Amino acid sequence: MTFCLFFQVLNCEYAVRGEIVTLAQKLQQDLQANPGSHPFDEILYCNIGNPQSLGQYPITFFREVLALCDHPTLLDKSDSHGLFSSDSIERAWRILDQIPGRATGAYSHSQGIKGLRDTIASGIEARDGFPADPNDIFLTDGASPGVHMMMQLLIRSENDGILCPIPQYPLYSASITLHGGKLVPYYLNEETGWGLEIPELKKQLEDAKSKGINLRALVVINPGNPTGQVLPKENQQEIVKFCKEEGLVLLADEVYQENIYVPEKKFHSFKKVSRSMGYGENDISVVSFQSVSKGYYGECGKRGGYFEVTGFSSEVREQIYKMASVNLCSNVSGQILASLVMSPPEVGDDSYESYFAEKDEILTSMARRAKTLEEAFNKLEGVTCNKAEGAMYLFPRIQLPNKAIESAKAENSVPDAFYCKQLLQATGIVFVPGSGFGQVPGTWHFRCTILPQEEKIPAIITRLTKFHENFMDQFHD
Structure with a gap:
């Protein structure tokens, strides 16, 4: 061993x-x-x-809330109300009330602070138009630990394979190798703007099966890394159907969902696409990864992120929780940032105009x-x-x-x-x-x-x- x-x-x-x-x-x-x-x-x-x-530069609202949560005595000082926006003060109080002992230096629940998961679930629901369950969300130190956890869960032996795009982000090839599985490549079509084509998926799937490889999951990176393409919704529907027919877990790397630069393309989460196709909770297994390192916020060093699991049995979810528990918990500042990313200031909030201007400029x-x-x-x-x-x-x-x-x-x-x-x-x-x-x-x-x-x-x-x-x-x- x-x-x-x-x-x-x-x-x-x-x-x-x-x-x-x-x-x-x-x-x-x-x-x-x-x-x-x-x-x-x-x-x-x-x-x-x-x-x-x-x-x-970091987003001002996010950093104000973090500063207040990390040093709560600032909330009790009268002059702080001139240094911090009113909504960052209100948000910090709300978050601290959700943290045991009101201490960001304390361990949290292994899955992540419940109140923060509630906030993230509400943000997912607002984004997708479909319900999200906070119990489906696991907060992590960036997206990478979530990917490693899923590979560890999915790969049972060296005969287990993961369909992965080529080109791909090296996290996937590295994690598949570390956990003893086989990367089964499917090639994106450079001539069509790095298109993901179903015939290519089927070709690689059949080739892998002929070699005795048990395919367990399909990785899709959307928007693409390193290729920068944004998948059309119709293509996503084809991918969901393929995973459903082949019994594959869909691992959706969606960490660049805020980074869209062409007006004719929009981000749609794979969970939203599958639900809009009529697939229910138990019809298809989807894991979506999100991170505070990307988007317009770029908080790489804070190591915040989460993954949402849907379509898994309670027995499998127990194993995911077990793996999360081995690491005790993700860092609390990263958890707070993940909740802020999914619930930024809204119209009418004190910070909204400055927040929107910073986001738009970036x-x-x-x-x-x-x-x-x-x-x-x-x-x-x-x-x-x-x-x-x-x-x-x-x-x-x-x-x-x-x-x-x-x-x-x-x-x-x-x-x-x-x-x-x-x-x-x-x-x-x-x-x-x-x-x-x-x-x-x-x-x-x-x-x-x-x-x-x-x-x-x-x-x-x-x-x-x-x-x-x-x-x-x-x-x-």
């Missing part, structure tokens, strides 16, 4: 904090110790969805940055890039010269990693090679976030364009 676990850890990879990022951190230390030691003056991190590390800027970068990538020789309809990333395809591919092999490197490493060393720009996310064999990509401050985007484009021209000239066939 110990050897098997060690082998699984050895085979686990997580590209967004992998070799390229490790090198970037070393270069950053070099710059700090010896300014001018490299042909750039700063490292431009475009590798991970970490908005506040790149200068995005999302509008993200949309502009996505469009600017997309246009820049498509101007590069041998590079094509689909539109980012949502999420926080672009995933351009790059046609690498044969000489570059041969040079990569000589260095025992994957070609797109070779490109990203050369880019980093020449410009300080950190991209993640597409090979870390999976891609159609013989194609090469890289992932770039849209999160650097808007005023830094032109510098990124200038550096990238100059590097790319030199790279293509150097390795021209």
